[in-house]
Amino acid sequence: MIKASANIPCPCGSSLKYKKCCRRYHQGALAPDALTLMKSRYSAYATGNADYIIKTTHPDNSDYSEEKQD
Numbered sequence: 001m002i003k004a005s006a007n008i009p010c011p012c013g014s015s016l017k018y019k020k021c022c023r024r025y026h027q028g029a030l031a032p033d034a035l036t037l038m039k040s041r042y043s044a045y046a047t048g049n050a051d052y053i054i055k056t057t058h059p060d061n062s063d064y065s066e067e068k069q070d
């Protein structure tokens, strides 16, 4: 498990630091598009932020998973 330090490289795979990348979404900013949302959910998973994953999973789409993006 990666510790959710602000200065780690963002787990979503961008070359940015976590604080410059997905952290803002974990802190409440809205992801501008589906790809960003997906990445931010991935980095939430990688940093152990289960609350964010639950919060961004819609009740009518509970089987959403990263593997299904088309």
Ligand SMILES: [Zn+2]
Residues within 6 Å of the ligand: 010, 011, 012, 013, 014, 018, 021, 022, 023, 039, 040, 043
């Ligand atoms: Zn990121």
